[in-house]
Amino acid sequence: MAAAPQPSPHDCALQATNATAARSVLRFTATSEDRQIARLAAAAVALSAAEAAFPSPLPGVKPGVANIVVLLVLHRYGWRTAIWISLLRVLVSSLLIGSFMSPGFALSLAGASCSLAALGLSRLLPEAWFGPVTQSIFAALAHTAGQIALAYVWLIPHPGLAYFIPILAGAALLFGTVNGLICARLLRGHAAEAGMQLSAQSA
Amino acid sequence: MTCQLMRPGDWLVLTVAACALLALTDRLWLASGKPQSVVVRSGGQHAQEYSLATNAIYTFVGPLGLSEVEVRDGRVRIAKDPSPKQYCVKQGWLARPGEAALCLPNRISIQIAGGRSFDSLNF
Numbered sequence: 001m002a003a004a005p006q007p008s009p010h011d012c013a014l015q016a017t018n019a020t021a022a023r024s025v026l027r028f029t030a031t032s033e034d035r036q037i038a039r040l041a042a043a044a045v046a047l048s049a050a051e052a053a054f055p056s057p058l059p060g061v062k063p064g065v066a067n068i069v070v071l072l073v074l075h076r077y078g079w080r081t082a083i084w085i086s087l088l089r090v091l092v093s094s095l096l097i098g099s100f101m102s103p104g105f106a107l108s109l110a111g112a113s114c115s116l117a118a119l120g121l122s123r124l125l126p127e128a129w130f131g132p133v134t135q136s137i138f139a140a141l142a143h144t145a146g147q148i149a150l151a152y153v154w155l156i157p158h159p160g161l162a163y164f165i166p167i168l169a170g171a172a173l174l175f176g177t178v179n180g181l182i183c184a185r186l187l188r189g190h191a192a193e194a195g196m197q198l199s200a201q202s203a
Numbered sequence: 204m205t206c207q208l209m210r211p212g213d214w215l216v217l218t219v220a221a222c223a224l225l226a227l228t229d230r231l232w233l234a235s236g237k238p239q240s241v242v243v244r245s246g247g248q249h250a251q252e253y254s255l256a257t258n259a260i261y262t263f264v265g266p267l268g269l270s271e272v273e274v275r276d277g278r279v280r281i282a283k284d285p286s287p288k289q290y291c292v293k294q295g296w297l298a299r300p301g302e303a304a305l306c307l308p309n310r311i312s313i314q315i316a317g318g319r320s321f322d323s324l325n326f
Binding site: 125126128129130131133134137138141160162163165166169170173177180181184185188 | 207208209210211212213216217220221224227228231232301
């Protein structure tokens with residue numbers, strides 16, 4: 001996927017080199033972390049573009065596997081980076097699919113924004129008790145709620161839309177749980193790796 | 204270590220969300236806005252409004268003849284109509300707010316009251 005954003009918008013990327021300040025040259029240096037983030041964003045874009053190719057029984061019912069990437073990023077890099085990955089995912093995949101600035105794009109953006117807000121709130125929960133599955137469920141439900149709300153106020157201002165809520169919310173709960181489990185599994189692998197490194201260092 | 208895939212709170216969240224979903228489904232699908240009455244129009248004029256609580260058969264006169272509107276068990280249908288294609292009769296029972304059946308050319312229509320209605324939606 002060549003769509004990785006080259007000038008990574010991550011904060012660390014902006015480094016005006018002091019040596020060239022006299023000529024006022026602004027140089028953007030991509031750190032290794034930036035490249036990592038670009039890779040992750042590209043993975044999220046690839047997943048959501050692949051997902052768009054699958055037929056869906058109802059607009060809005062999607063596995064949302066790109067959220068696994070967002071969840072992983074939330075755990076490894078923090079909330080701010082997760083916001084970047086999520087919004088880049090929405091933007092770049094809409095450019096790839098050709099839905100940029102279409103109603104579908106607006107719905108996607110509304111869903112992603114609500115989902116990020118839910119993830120932000122979920123970080124307040126004690127980590128020993130609530131893991132990635134909780135976060136994934138919150139994110140999925142918030143995503144669906146955001147989409148339905150926007151669809152209602154903007155696209156389909158009809159009370160009949162409420163009939164779809166159980167289907168959409170049910171799908172969100174199902175896929176949220178599955179994605180959360182996948183994320184938890186991946187994080188466990190990551191934690192085991194990190195644990196090994198730590199024990200190797202202390203040895 | 205907090206390594207297990209499902210932590211106690213995850214089970215809690217999943218259970219609460221599933222219960223909320225069931226309650227929501229029950230509210231939105233099973234007990235959704237019980238229709239109260241049916242509006243009958245004849246020749247485009249608001250002719251009569253009847254409660255759906257009482258079972259009855261109402262008769263209306265149109266240009267072609269008599270149309271019968273039947274109310275039973277909170278539902279309503281056109282039981283009999285002289286219009287040639289019988290679309291409104293074939294439509295069967297109407298139960299949800301906003302649902303409608305109209306008989307042409309006998310110029311009789313029934314619509315369950317409540318809910319905003321649109322002719323078409325484009326997006």
